[in-house]
Amino acid sequence: MEYQFIRDPIAGLKVRISDEQALIARWLNEELDKSEVAELVARCHMMTKGQPAWVRLGNEIRFTLNADEALFEAHALFQEGDDISQYADDALELDDHGLVAGCGFEDFVALLMAWQAFIAGK
Template sequence: MEYQFVRDPIFGFRAKFTDEQALFGRWLTEEINTDRQQLTALLGLIEQVKAVQVNELKLLGKEVSLTLSDAEALLEANILHQGDEDISMYQDDALALDEDGLLAVCGYEDFVALIHAWCEFIRFSITP
């Protein structure tokens, strides 16, 4: 997984990823960023999965949600689960949901390394 962290004087901390992993950048930048509560919850999920207390855990976000298992980390845009939304009324406008970039996955170890690198970059202490 290739990424770059940037401290932008206007927009603050940002994460940039390759196109196929771009959702990780959006998630880190918009959902997690420097939110201590979110980071603490995320680190707690990592520890629970590492301790094999559960098979799969989910962290629901405003726009993007994480599903974490001991094998992988899966990010999904919440709009993918809006099945009750009837978009047929927009068919005359030729509108469709572009699912490209709304799903990303990486291995568990890569994800843990990413989160630790992010915490170090934003100077969030991992230890209590």
């Protein structure tokens, strides 16, 4: 996974990731408070010792972590209030591009630890 950390004097510390995994960057930038990163790193270490999957519901993104992968899903995927059957004649379908992203557990831990070091100024 390729990513870039940015120190913006106006926007603050940010991470940028490729388009297909942009939801991961959005979660790190908007959903995960920088004070929670150390706790999440510790949870990742516990995950390697057999802890069951963990789900964290954020404001806009649901994060699921297990020993195999980290999965990010926008809450918009789970909206059932709209009856999309009325659009069937238009051949429209729900496009989940940008609403789901995932990465392997090891890649996520590497990203998280690099993010932790970056925000600590190391």
